[in-house]
Amino acid sequence: RNVTGVQTCALPIWEFERRHLKQLTTVEDLDLVCEIGFHQEKGQPLSIKQLYLLNLASVATIQRRLRRLRQLGIITPHRSDSDARSVVLTISPKLMKVYARYGEILAGHRGREPTA
Numbered sequence: 001r002n003v004t005g006v007q008t009c010a011l012p013i014w015e016f017e018r019r020h021l022k023q024l025t026t027v028e029d030l031d032l033v034c035e036i037g038f039h040q041e042k043g044q045p046l047s048i049k050q051l052y053l054l055n056l057a058s059v060a061t062i063q064r065r066l067r068r069l070r071q072l073g074i075i076t077p078h079r080s081d082s083d084a085r086s087v088v089l090t091i092s093p094k095l096m097k098v099y100a101r102y103g104e105i106l107a108g109h110r111g112r113e114p115t116a
Contacts, residue, residue: 023072028065031056036075037091037099045088047080 024030035054039046048066052059066089069075074095080086091099 023074028057028061032065033074033091036089040090045090047086047088
């Protein structure tokens with residue numbers, strides 16, 4: 001099998017994505033996880049209402065995708081510390097570890113120039 005420089009550089013990334021991130025199948029899944037994780041990292045977890053207001057997709061689509069992501073254990077809902085009536089969303093610790101490893105792989109390939 002003839003492998004080009006681009007494939008050699010990207011192969012570990014593709015393999016990691018296929019093995020560990022295969023549950024994130026749609027653009028909406030990725031958008032939701034990125035937004036939830038971004039706000040979690042800032043120390044300001046998103047409420048479900050705030051997520052709706054980002055207009056990532058229709059409310060029905062967001063509800064459907066959140067239900068699926070909760071069932072897969074990718075996101076976890078919690079009662080807000082500041083307002084017990086509100087539910088905030090966070091990325092599961094398991095997925096946070098996966099993303100930490102993903103970041104290491106991407107950082108290891110940054111700056112490498114693929115050979116043709």
